[in-house]
Amino acid sequence: MTTKETKAINVRELALEIVTEVLENQKALSEVIHGVLDKYQYLPKQERAFLTRLSEGTIETAIELDYIIEQFSTVKIKKMKTPIRNILRMGVYQLKYMNQVPASAACNESVKLAAKKGFHNLKGFVNGILRNVSGNIEKISYPSRTQNIVKALSVSYSMPEWILEMWNRQMEREQIEKVLKAFLEERKTVVRCNTEKITANDFKNLLLEHEIIVEDGAYCPTAFRISNYDTIRRIPGFQEGYFIVQDESSMLSVLCAGIEKENHVMDVCAAPGGKTLFAAELLKGTGKILSYDISQYKVDFIEENKKRLGINNVETGVQDASVYRKEYEQSQDIVIADLPCSGLGIIGNKPDIKYHCTLEGIHQLVDIQRKILSVVSQYVKKGGVLIYSTCTLNKMENIENTVWFQEQFDFELESLDPYLPDALKSDTTKKGYLTLLPGINKSDGFFIARFRKR
Numbered sequence: 155m156t157t158k159e160t161k162a163i164n165v166r167e168l169a170l171e172i173v174t175e176v177l178e179n180q181k182a183l184s185e186v187i188h189g190v191l192d193k194y195q196y197l198p199k200q201e202r203a204f205l206t207r208l209s210e211g212t213i214e215t216a217i218e219l220d221y222i223i224e225q226f227s228t229v230k231i232k233k234m235k236t237p238i239r240n241i242l243r244m245g246v247y248q249l250k251y252m253n254q255v256p257a258s259a260a261c262n263e264s265v266k267l268a269a270k271k272g273f274h275n276l277k278g279f280v281n282g283i284l285r286n287v288s289g290n291i292e293k294i295s296y297p298s299r300t301q302n303i304v305k306a307l308s309v310s311y312s313m314p315e316w317i318l319e320m321w322n323r324q325m326e327r328e329q330i331e332k333v334l335k336a337f338l339e340e341r342k343t344v345v346r347c348n349t350e351k352i353t354a355n356d357f358k359n360l361l362l363e364h365e366i367i368v369e370d371g372a373y374c375p376t377a378f379r380i381s382n383y384d385t386i387r388r389i390p391g392f393q394e395g396y397f398i399v400q401d402e403s404s405m406l407s408v409l410c411a412g413i414e415k416e417n418h419v420m421d422v423c424a425a426p427g428g429k430t431l432f433a434a435e436l437l438k439g440t441g442k443i444l445s446y447d448i449s450q451y452k453v454d455f456i457e458e459n460k461k462r463l464g465i466n467n468v469e470t471g472v473q474d475a476s477v478y479r480k481e482y483e484q485s486q487d488i489v490i491a492d493l494p495c496s497g498l499g500i501i502g503n504k505p506d507i508k509y510h511c512t513l514e515g516i517h518q519l520v521d522i523q524r525k526i527l528s529v530v531s532q533y534v535k536k537g538g539v540l541i542y543s544t545c546t547l548n549k550m551e552n553i554e555n556t557v558w559f560q561e562q563f564d565f566e567l568e569s570l571d572p573y574l575p576d577a578l579k580s581d582t583t584k585k586g587y588l589t590l591l592p593g594i595n596k597s598d599g600f601f602i603a604r605f606r607k608r
């Protein structure tokens with residue numbers, strides 16, 4: 155592709171495509187953005203970064219952007235034509251959050267984009283609103299915290315009100331604000347070094363040699379927080395399988411399993427394989443891991459990671475965890491049940507979750523989680539361990555499921571403390587469960603419970 159041809163690609167138009175797919179058509183941001191970035195791989199690094207920042211940022215702050223737009227528009231945001239609504243959102247995002255974009259460029263490019271999408275008649279409307287926002291950006295008044303705290307937090311942190319109301323019943327106000335703030339902060343990517351192939355120290359030095367910024371993880375010795383890289387696949391050591399992207403919360407859940415050499419482990423909802431492959435590493439080539447997921451498409455991700463990391467003691471397969479298989483009855487030392495969940499703990503990385511999640515969806519997930527737990531608990535040997543984890547923050551899917559499980563089955567919670575760094579030990583970890591909160595802990599939002607079969 156020549157420079158002339160790349161110039162013809164309007165990055166803001168691509169961002170509009172991403173924002174529309176996610177905010178209007180309920181698509182998952184990670185899939186849409188990867189699709190676009192793959193298709194336009196030849197775009198220079200800077201343009202890819204601009205595209206990512208503009209589309210992710212607009213989605214992340216959409217509730218606040220809508221609030222701002224409505225201060226300056228006589229037409230309600232919901233009544234606007236879809237492309238105009240999203241062009242305005244992106245325009246306001248550039249004005250408010252992208253200092254490197256001159257205000258005139260943010261306005262002019264938005265007007266041009268409106269025309270390109272066939273809305274010549276609305277050029278003046280777009281121009282008028284954006285110029286007005288630009289001239290008054292410092293004077294916008296936000297909803298009062300004393301009058302309506304839920305509305306105020308919803309606008310400031312772009313979090314749907316129903317989620318805040320639910321959290322209000324479950325968490326302290328101070329905790330909620332820390333979590334909300336952390337979701338909007340720029341995050342480093344966390345990777346786990348594959349010590350089957352390279353020592354943590356050599357891996358760190360390799361990254362530093364390539365001018366990647368590296369910090370040690372907060373809780374796990376082989377975890378690193380990295381930044382200043384182009385794409386994951388271009389990081390040195392990726393092809394060689396020296397590392398895998400994995401949050402420390404996920405690593406901790408595997409450590410809490412207390413895996414010992416020769417153990418037989420089953421990971422029932424395993425794709426893309428983060429926990430499976432860490433468990434395999436802890437087994438040091440001994441024992442066996444059965445690693446399943448619901449579709450071949452998903453299992454292919456585990457296989458891809460397994461091959462890249464050079465792990466042999468893992469057998470993968472397609473299996474619906476909610477369907478009982480007699481041959482596994484009481485066969486496993488450890489069952490890892492990292493179940494499908496509403497994902498409210500990973501909104502920082504996947505901001506689309508907050509718009510797509512519903513209370514009804516959560517109730518359905520609780521049913522699925524309970525169904526899977528009741529099936530896979532039968533695969534644990536007597537005296538074996540079951541780890542239940544989710545990457546969500548709500549009591550229904552976490553502690554309430556844990557209590558329910560203990561009441562229904564012959565399992566008891568067991569302390570996590572032998573497996574945790576001191577910084578994470580608490581009254582609840584002693585009882586057998588841990589809730590990690592972004593902004594308070596250096597991780598995604600996550601829940602881990604450890605059960606022993608009687």
Ligand SMILES: C[S@@+](CC[C@H](N)C(=O)[O-])C[C@H]1O[C@@H](n2cnc3c(N)ncnc32)[C@H](O)[C@@H]1O
Binds near residue numbers: 447449474475476492
């Ligand atoms: C939270 S993710 C698992 C992440 C994985 N444990 C890791 O650490 O990389 C949940 C997984 O459950 C899978 N899943 C959903 N329903 C399932 C079912 N009924 N049986 C098996 N897997 C299922 C999804 O495809 C998804 O990959």
